[in-house]
Amino acid sequence: MIYSKIAGTGRYLPEKILTNADLEKLVDTTDEWIRTRTGVERRHVASEDQTTSDLCVEAAKKAMESANVTADDIDLIIVGTTSPDLIFPNIATIIQDRMGIHGCPAFSIEAACTGFIYALSTADKFVRAGEAKCALIIGAEIITKLIDWSDRSTCVLFGDGAGAVIVQPSDEPGIISTHLGADGQYRDLLYYPVGASKDLAKAGLGDSRIIMKGNEVFKVAVRTLGNVAEQALKANNIDKDDLDWLVPHQANLRIIQATAKRLKLPMDKVIQTVQDHGNTSAASVPMALDVAVRDGRIQRGHLILLEAFGGGFTWGSVLMRY
Ligand code: ACO
Numbered sequence: 639m640i641y642s643k644i645a646g647t648g649r650y651l652p653e654k655i656l657t658n659a660d661l662e663k664l665v666d667t668t669d670e671w672i673r674t675r676t677g678v679e680r681r682h683v684a685s686e687d688q689t690t691s692d693l694c695v696e697a698a699k700k701a702m703e704s705a706n707v708t709a710d711d712i713d714l715i716i717v718g719t720t721s722p723d724l725i726f727p728n729i730a731t732i733i734q735d736r737m738g739i740h741g742c743p744a745f746s747i748e749a750a751c752t753g754f755i756y757a758l759s760t761a762d763k764f765v766r767a768g769e770a771k772c773a774l775i776i777g778a779e780i781i782t783k784l785i786d787w788s789d790r791s792t793c794v795l796f797g798d799g800a801g802a803v804i805v806q807p808s809d810e811p812g813i814i815s816t817h818l819g820a821d822g823q824y825r826d827l828l829y830y831p832v833g834a835s836k837d838l839a840k841a842g843l844g845d846s847r848i849i850m851k852g853n854e855v856f857k858v859a860v861r862t863l864g865n866v867a868e869q870a871l872k873a874n875n876i877d878k879d880d881l882d883w884l885v886p887h888q889a890n891l892r893i894i895q896a897t898a899k900r901l902k903l904p905m906d907k908v909i910q911t912v913q914d915h916g917n918t919s920a921a922s923v924p925m926a927l928d929v930a931v932r933d934g935r936i937q938r939g940h941l942i943l944l945e946a947f948g949g950g951f952t953w954g955s956v957l958m959r960y
Pocket of ligand 1: 666667668671672675676750751790791792794828850851852853854855856859889890893917919947948949
């Protein structure tokens with residue numbers, strides 16, 4: 639039996655940091671409001687000329703270095719993103735070309751904040767089917783270019799970044815299980831109103847803005863993330879006490895705390911980066927994973943639950959031994 643495992647991780651954050659104090663100068667808000675309602679203290683923001691593939695290439699190089707693989711080894715590229723460089727060609731092909739990789743399948747998955755979990759779950763299937771031996775999987779966003787910087791209810795939440803992993807075959811798991819889900823009846827609670835076949839000519843992409851009913855998103859997010867975690871543990875007959883780490887989507891500290899409380903997990907088993915990164919959508923889980931791998935908290939053999947929730951709504955989890 640072939641399993642898949644994560645062989646290396648990497649992340650890249652744009653240089654520019656926007657603090658809550660900086661936002662106080664832009665909109666009617668306070669550091670205190672942002673910290674207490676969201677947990678965010680600062681976020682990284684891409685420069686005008688940076689594209690999402692720029693972030694991806696840097697994160698990918700770090701993941702490849704940590705897995706000790708080269709461009710010649712990569713035989714699959716999947717990118718979870720909702721803010722690709724172009725409508726087409728898909729961003730994975732742009733990254734592929736920029737990294738000097740040729741011929742392997744390269745595609746992107748759009749599942750909002752759950753994009754990386756969807757991508758990792760897909761890679762797991764390719765590897766277990768024997769169709770990939772060295773997959774480059776990325777979650778990345780430049781979400782700040784989709785934000786209305788005069789809308790205080792959304793502009794304080796988001797940030798940019800990219801996280802990458804290398805997935806390879808293994809005799810032992812590795813990835814133990816993945817669970818994905820979606821329910822489009824909630825699409826009006828969180829969306830971007832302009833796309834390739836809807837109103838693009840009327841209002842250009844950059845002239846539009848994220849629409850979110852924050853309160854309602856909050857409630858469904860807490861409920862769903864709790865359910866997703868319980869589903870993964872139950873399916874594998876694993877007790878939550880056996881988990882070494884929960885790596886949740888970093889949308890809001892209060893959502894993360896509510897999920898941990900529901901699972902009765904102490905917060906010191908929960909990786910938190912929302913204070914430094916803000917909500918980076920599909921980039922949040924792989925970046926949080928990389929932070930904790932590189933600072934030594936996550937070690938080889940640890941049992942880890944990754945989980946995310948995003949616009950659609952979409953959701954998913956990956957239970958794995960690192
Ligand atoms: N600064 C100061 N006041 C603000 C700000 C701000 N930045 N934003 C909103 N307010 C005000 C509102 O206008 C409102 O004022 P009012 O009572 O006079 O009308 C008040 O604060 C309370 O607003 P609420 O929306 O009820 O505040 P809430 O406690 O729900 O917090 C928040 C808002 C942070 C957006 C919260 O609902 C949330 O985090 N929701 C989930 C959002 C999220 O996670 N989205 C992404 C998930 S999926 C994905 O990642 C794509």
